[in-house]
Amino acid sequence: THLQGIxxxxxxxxxxxxxxxxxxxxxxxxxxxxxxxxxxxxxxDTVDAIGTAIQIKELALAGSELVRxxxxxxxxxxxxxxxxxxxxxxxINVPLIxxxxxxxxxxxxxxxxxxxxxxxYRINPGNVGKGDKHDKQFGQMIEAxxxxxxxxxxxxxxxxxxxxxxAKLMDENALRAKPFEAKQVMxxxxxxxxIDSAKLAQSMGMSANQILLSCKVSGxxxxxxxxxxxxxxxxYPLHLGLTEAGMxxxxxxxxxxxxxxxxxxxxxxxIRVSLTPQPGEARTQEVVIASxxxxxxxxxxxxxxxxxxxxxxxxxSTTFQEMAKSIDDFLRAQMPVWxxxxxxxxxxxxxxxxxxxxxxxxSKHADIGISLPGSGxxxxxxxxxxxxxxxxxxxxxxxxxxxxxxxxxxxx
Ligand code: SF4
Numbered sequence: 491t492h493l494q495g496i497x498x499x500x501x502x503x504x505x506x507x508x509x510x511x512x513x514x515x516x517x518x519x520x521x522x523x524x525x526x527x528x529x530x531x532x533x534x535d536t537v538d539a540i541g542t543a544i545q546i547k548e549l550a551l552a553g554s555e556l557v558r559x560x561x562x563x564x565x566x567x568x569x570x571x572x573x574x575x576x577x578x579x580x581x582i583n584v585p586l587i588x589x590x591x592x593x594x595x596x597x598x599x600x601x602x603x604x605x606x607x608x609x610x611y612r613i614n615p616g617n618v619g620k621g622d623k624h625d626k627q628f629g630q631m632i633e634a635x636x637x638x639x640x641x642x643x644x645x646x647x648x649x650x651x652x653x654x655x656x657a658k659l660m661d662e663n664a665l666r667a668k669p670f671e672a673k674q675v676m677x678x679x680x681x682x683x684x685i686d687s688a689k690l691a692q693s694m695g696m697s698a699n700q701i702l703l704s705c706k707v708s709g710x711x712x713x714x715x716x717x718x719x720x721x722x723x724x725x726y727p728l729h730l731g732l733t734e735a736g737m738x739x740x741x742x743x744x745x746x747x748x749x750x751x752x753x754x755x756x757x758x759x760x761i762r763v764s765l766t767p768q769p770g771e772a773r774t775q776e777v778v779i780a781s782x783x784x785x786x787x788x789x790x791x792x793x794x795x796x797x798x799x800x801x802x803x804x805x806x807s808t809t810f811q812e813m814a815k816s817i818d819d820f821l822r823a824q825m826p827v828w829x830x831x832x833x834x835x836x837x838x839x840x841x842x843x844x845x846x847x848x849x850x851x852x853s854k855h856a857d858i859g860i861s862l863p864g865s866g867x868x869x870x871x872x873x874x875x876x877x878x879x880x881x882x883x884x885x886x887x888x889x890x891x892x893x894x895x896x897x898x899x900x901x902x
Pocket of ligand 1: 804844
């Protein structure tokens with residue numbers, strides 16, 4: 491016999507603490523036994539409370555479980571409670587994260603309604619103040635988090651790394667008999683900044699359970715190196731993302747590559763895909779991609795999957811591509827409603843195939859599948875439901891009829 495037990499592949503699990511990010515009764519746990527969470531960030535001016543609330547709603551409906559907003563000025567801080575109010579009125583309970591840099595200590599102290607309306611604060615230890623002021627200002631933000639019972643993310647970024655710490659480590663490195671590469675020192679500075687800040691927060695009374703960490707860089711191999719080490723050195727939940735990933739295909743591929751490798755190793759408890767939207771591209775695209783990464787790895791299921799062959803010289807017309815796209819668009823568009831109406835609908839598998847070579851086989855593996863006629867084949871499209879041939883479609887309305895069959899199947 492040639493039968494051997496081939497090892498199954500699945501992402502590893504990493505033991506972490508669990509943070510609670512909550513708005514009212516709606517609690518999003520991060521880390522521990524929680525699923526890897528999808529989050530995103532608005533690109534509106536937070537002062538525009540209505541515009542910001544509308545974009546948050548779009549991101550939340552697309553599947554973003556946490557949404558971060560910029561809180562950069564007193565005007566933005568004053569607008570945050572209004573953003574929250576608008577969302578509550580719309581029935582959107584997604585927790586909001588305030589992104590603070592430079593003046594977060596002042597804004598959180600001077601705008602208590604803002605501090606309360608947010609569910610988590612992002613603190614960048616690289617720009618929270620220099621020298622003696624650093625610990626004091628950092629402490630003011632931690633105090634606000636403790637007073638209002640909010641989680642914090644200590645988010646280090648190599649674009650705004652603590653320069654004093656980096657210089658100190660560089661000096662130390664220069665004294666070594668065999669100095670490390672400059673990049674290795676930079677990795678060390680990122681990780682040290684995050685972990686030392688978390689320890690400082692804990693020494694001020696913050697619970698370890700309310701702390702998340704991130705160390706973002708924009709190179710795939712750099713991100714992998716930094717997060718592998720960060721995961722070794724602490725058990726805080728980690729926010730994972732490739733910062734400034736870029737535009738379009740490049741940004742998507744770079745994010746998917748870096749995040750997938752780390753997620754497979756169990757590293758990453760909440761992810762954000764930082765894409766620069768192309769003109770006219772919806773901000774929600776980053777949520778779709780983040781969800782797709784988790785779904786492709788088998789970590790989560792968000793939307794029914796549509797299996798479609800790439801098409802080749804055997805496909806006779808564009809009907810096949812159009813149908814695959816229209817079914818995919820239709821299923822995604824319905825999900826905000828279906829998720830509550832039809833529990834488990836996200837596990838549905840649909841196949842749209844271009845010819846008889848793999849069409850019937852792949853369609854039988856799906857819950858519902860169609861094999862369109864390829865060139866030289868009879869103009870008939872067999873439909874398979876639960877692995878059995880259920881009917882054959884013919885004529886010009888195959889796409890619409892299949893659409894209806896899928897909808898009826900879901901309703902049943
Ligand atoms: Fe080509 Fe048929 Fe394979 Fe699709 S299933 S890629 S049409 S051979």
